[in-house]
Amino acid sequence: xxxxxxxxxxxxxxxxxxxxxxxxxxxxxxxxxxxxxxxxxxxxxxxxxxxxxxxxxxxxxxxxxxxxxxxxxxxxxxxxxxxxxxxxxxxxxxxxxxxxxxxxxxxxxxxxxxxxxxxxxxxxxxxxxxxxxxxxx
Numbered sequence: 736x737x738x739x740x741x742x743x744x745x746x747x748x749x750x751x752x753x754x755x756x757x758x759x760x761x762x763x764x765x766x767x768x769x770x771x772x773x774x775x776x777x778x779x780x781x782x783x784x785x786x787x788x789x790x791x792x793x794x795x796x797x798x799x800x801x802x803x804x805x806x807x808x809x810x811x812x813x814x815x816x817x818x819x820x821x822x823x824x825x826x827x828x829x830x831x832x833x834x835x836x837x838x839x840x841x842x843x844x845x846x847x848x849x850x851x852x853x854x855x856x857x858x859x860x861x862x863x864x865x866x867x868x869x870x871x872x
Contacts, residue, residue: 743872744803752801753863756793764789790818802871813870817862825858 771781829850837846
């Protein structure tokens with residue numbers, strides 16, 4: 736008798752879990768960034784380490800809780816590539832939006848906030864769709 740693969744959770748459940756995991760991963764990322772910076776580590780090195788920690792946290796939780804998938808080196812490698820691509824998309828989109836919003840609003844706070852929210856939203860959407868339909872199908 737062979738074990739049946741688990742059925743995929745409903746889209747709404749996966750989306751809610753993905754967003755909750757993202758929030759927790761952002762806390763890990765930001766918290767580690769602050770801690771490492773407070774310890775005197777160069778901010779760029781601190782951000783690199785905190786990004787890796789946050790991304791790893793997201794992968795581990797999403798793999799088991801959101802997408803209920805078994806461990807796989809292939810999946811992990813795919814997630815690393817996906818996060819690298821969406822990181823580039825996020826930074827690129829922010830770089831395009833920031834000057835436009837700054838010129839329109841005259842506010843650095845508005846430019847940072849609008850650029851961050853839109854870029855983060857696009858990156859999160861891309862991550863969810865690719866993980867649900869390709870990596871953890």
